[in-house]
Amino acid sequence: DQQVKQNSPSLSVQEGRISILNCDYTNSMFDYFLWYKKYPAEGPTFLISISSIKDKNEDGRFTVFLNKSAKHLSLHIVPSQPGDSAVYFCAARGWSGGATNKLIFGTGTLLAVQP
Amino acid sequence: DSGVTQTPKHLITATGQRVTLRCSPRSGDLSVYWYQQSLDQGLQFLIQYYNGEERAKGNILERFSAQQFPDLHSELNLSSLELGDSALYFCASSVVASILNTGELFFGEGSRLTVL
Numbered sequence: 001d002q003q004v005k006q007n008s009p010s011l012s013v014q015e016g017r018i019s020i021l022n023c024d025y026t027n028s029m030f031d032y033f034l035w036y037k038k039y040p041a042e043g044p045t046f047l048i049s050i051s052s053i054k055d056k057n058e059d060g061r062f063t064v065f066l067n068k069s070a071k072h073l074s075l076h077i078v079p080s081q082p083g084d085s086a087v088y089f090c091a092a093r094g095w096s097g098g099a100t101n102k103l104i105f106g107t108g109t110l111l112a113v114q115p
Numbered sequence: 116d117s118g119v120t121q122t123p124k125h126l127i128t129a130t131g132q133r134v135t136l137r138c139s140p141r142s143g144d145l146s147v148y149w150y151q152q153s154l155d156q157g158l159q160f161l162i163q164y165y166n167g168e169e170r171a172k173g174n175i176l177e178r179f180s181a182q183q184f185p186d187l188h189s190e191l192n193l194s195s196l197e198l199g200d201s202a203l204y205f206c207a208s209s210v211v212a213s214i215l216n217t218g219e220l221f222f223g224e225g226s227r228l229t230v231l
Contacts, residue, residue, distance in 0.1 A: 004157075032218045043117060043205055043222035044158070051217075089157065093218035100163055100171045101209045101218040102148065107157040 003027045004092050006106035014114050019077040021109050023090030026071065030092040034103065035064060035075050038087045047088075048075070080113045087111070118142065121206050121223035129231055133194040136226045140187055140208030146170070147189040148220060149181055152203040164189055196230045203227050 005024045013019045031052045036044035050057040050064045057064050063076045077084055087110050091103040118141035128134055140147050149161040160173035164183035183189045193200060207220035
């Protein structure tokens with residue numbers, strides 16, 4: 001049972017345009033959602049997060065939108081740059097008060113930004 | 116550089132063998148998490164240790180075990196290896212979990228295990 005789903009394995013966009021990466025989840029108890037970026041031969045690095053009580057969080061070129069009723073979040077990158085080419089993972093935390101930041105990850109979306 | 120150190124970076128071994136992966140968390144982090152990434156799969160949570168004690172368990176096989184030592188480094192032991200155990204194994208660390216923080220994990224670069 002996959003609680004966090006990224007249905008698009010890959011996405012290709014032109015430099016300067018908007019990249020939109022999508023993520024769906026099933027567990028309404030998730031309290032934080034995070035996006036990670038991963039380059040080949042490196043570990044995932046944190047990009048941006050959003051609390052379940054918010055619907056938008058922005059950090060420079062990156063904005064995450066959360067639609068709780070649809071159990072859907074998206075990451076917008078504007079403008080896209082070739083250096084953004086990487087695998088993007090959506091992740092969620094289900095807070096249980098038990099001193100754990102265990103994250104549930106999606107399968108990732110490979111973003112290719114064409115010059 | 117996340118501050119999380121994993122060794123070895125690459126490991127090739129045969130079926131039936133046993134290997135140990137090592138992780139040193141960021142300075143000050145008490146929690147260590149282990150994740151497995153197989154081909155075309157997301158990161159699957161295996162197990163978490165907090166200050167030496169097991170705190171959360173995921174889809175970890177009985178052939179796998181982990182521990183966290185007093186100096187907070189952790190080891191993941193994989194035994195009776197099968198071809199399907201070939202994967203990237205990531206270690207991550209975090210500050211003390213709190214409803215007030217974002218849940219961010221800091222990942223190492225991973226250990227790539229190939230079982231032949």
